[in-house]
Amino acid sequence: MQGCGNDYLYFDCFAQSVTDPAGLARRFSDRHFGVGSDGVILILPSEVADARMRIFNADGSEGKMCGNGVRCVGKYLYDSGRCKKTALRIETGSGIKTLQLEVAGGVARRATVGMGPPDLRPAAVPVLLQGERVVNAPVKIGGQRWQITCVSMGNPHCVVFVDCVDELDLTVLGPLFAGSGLFPEGINAEFVQPLGERAIKMRVYERGSGETLACGTGACAAAVAAIAAGRCRREEEIAVSLPGGQLQVRWGERECYLSGPAETVFCGQLEW
């Protein structure tokens, strides 16, 4: 399934167990020698919610949360009949997320997720700035000066505002940020071009997967950073344009809400 082109291989673990999800992700995420994906997501039974999800990046590392993935998990639960409810609760590595599905023609097409409160003082902030609110903080990465805003959406994000995202070479910049030594837990780096008070355009270099067509937690982090930096208005829903499509983010009183599509690409069986 994919959400704005952020594609994962999903395994229904209600009826089977996957013993080596990290190895599976490394083997089958490869776009030439595998199936091709940004990683693997396991859909598991939960004792406290309708289901539990675990996300593994393409390099086998485990993430705590995936905004595009959790929408697809909701779609799978509904479409497969495992949980025929439009209001769902999914357990993730960063807590239980609530989902509201939009159904048309008998299948779930879109979902809105309560992503939890953003944290502008995340534990995984750059070592130099630990404990501080990191908004437009000056740092030097790759011999160049940048202003970074750090946001945790259950996973770590570093947001940088730029004039034009299309001009950037993320295959160079992404590894520079990741390898800067500032982010002990690794980092999802979002490069964001403000488009007004209610819209931003962004590209993302994800921890463990490289550049992806979209990142749900990243879209929330970017919108929160744009509001914190005074570039967008908190009262408005923010349209986030990504290479794979558009997501909507609203920073409500208590938490962030992420809305966007969820689509099935194909179903099949893997022999491994």
Ligand SMILES: N[C@@H](CCC[C@H](N)C(=O)O)C(=O)O
């Ligand atoms: N693409 C995801 C985030 C996946 C996990 C991330 N790479 C990490 O390691 O934190 C999303 O849609 O949020």
